Amino acid sequence: MAVSQPAVARRRRSWRGWQFVGPFMLIFALVFLAPIVYSIYLSLYRNQLIGGNSFVGFDNYQRLLQDSQFWESFGRVAIFLVVQVPIMLFLALVVALAIDSGRLYGKAFFRVSIFLPYAVPAVVATLMWGFIYGDQFGLVGNINETFNVSLPNPLSPHLALASIGNIVTWEFVGYNMLIFYSALRVIPGSLYESASLDGAGQFRIITAIKLPAIRGALVIATIFSIIGSFQLFTEPVILQPLAPNAITTYFTPNLYAYQLSFSGQQYNYAATVAIVMGLITMVIAYVVQLRGNRER
């Protein structure tokens, strides 16, 4: 991160900036740093009815390593990450390039309407799609009746994850499209002109100019999507009553941690799950960032 400052500012090197940064950092310490420290503390202890609170070292972590429910939930979000994120980002990129190409009729309408789902709360989006998926008064039921077919139930065990992927894609494709589009818009137009003078076609302009220019935006969107996938919670927890057989209480790591703390009172172990997921997310986000920047 470049923190270089013009000479004017450097002369005033002092504590004065803290007047502005201080309030943010104070609350940041309370809601980010303190919980991290606290959960590390929690993960090293065990609380039992008999014996009370006792230091157990890395016992909780050892238990986690052998916990098949945790690894099953982790595997599920990993599949989700590998399948849903590329599809979503690819669609977002294609739409952003299409809107940016200047060859669309009604591009303002498309930009806004594809972005709109982002403003819909995940809860509402999931309730809505849950109804649509449903066979009672959902669209799937309607289609089955009208065309006398029987589509597979989107909430059956082997389709539930894909159905959740569809909801998440619907919610965030427009948001990512907008990030890409904003980055595309600031590419100087003179670059395109000189490229087409050199005889470069549209496809060549996209691969040689546009994509390298928005690499930063691509990396950031990928990192946000990775964090989002590992945090998957709202969509499965709301669909759960509709698909109790498909969506288990340990469907995602977050759901598992939630279940452990609020149904099982196993706060120490839940904190361990949270820390391990946080670490994995950080490592992957870091690797993506390194790779993304190295190829620059």
Place this chain on the structure above:
Amino acid sequence: MTTAVQTPAANKQLTVTQKARRKKRQGSVVLTVLTALMALYSLVPLAWLIFNSSKTQGDLFTSFGLWFSDGHFALWDNIRDTFTYNDGIFLRWFGNTLLYVVVGAGGATLLAALAGYGLAKFSFVGKRAVFAIVLGAVAVPGTALAVPTFLMFSKLGLTNTPWAVIIPSLISPFGLYLMWTFASQAIPDEMLEAARMDGAGEFRTFFRISVPLLAPGIVTVALFSIVATWNNYFLPLIMLKDPDWYPLTVGLNAWNAQSTTAGGEAVYNLVITGSLLTILPLLAAFLLLQRYWQSGLSAGSVKE
């Protein structure tokens, strides 16, 4: 940029024709149709919501999802029932959401603007540490922090109060990042120097000179914080026990869950109408403030 295409010894004549060609570039029907498919995917569920909020509970089950029912047009009845069901708890949830949004997202925007400005325009002791800590913490999933935050807040006696939802909403690392990039570009150092020469205090300079220059960035951060707070589910779900403090998201799902609990009354029509009422204010805000947030986002991406 890796692949800067070399400009050939510029033939001005050619450039001009090229420009004219660019302007005249034909719209592409194929591209438009493909993008329209994507727009359809985005809009159909919203259309479904609108059609079905006009149906009674009974008609929901008997009519086609993507059209009005032949029977009673019940939108107004549904809206009235949504607001009056359970002694008007929906209105209370609406008020709670507004409270969390105004104080939480408003505070988040103010803190991000102050801190982003401070990072962009001052050199101070510990600045590198601030960057390192904030960037490192951004990678920690917010929901991973929720359970420990809940335990901490319950020790402090803050759970089941509005503060439990508001305080964590006050921090937006993405907002800080956006304000920092925005402030670096939008505010010339000379202008601040001039204000200081005139003897204006730092805060006076900030509010009088910098805030107007930062306006598009502030609107952008405000909108995204509002969405984050308005849409928040996990945090209020774990922090709040008392339905009187629920925001709309938690309340709506509680209504929906009624139908699957024994002895609960199914109120699908109210869940659907309530959902529509929940998203309308946000959709309106985004549509009305388009000009601001789109320019704010573009400026934010210059630095990437």
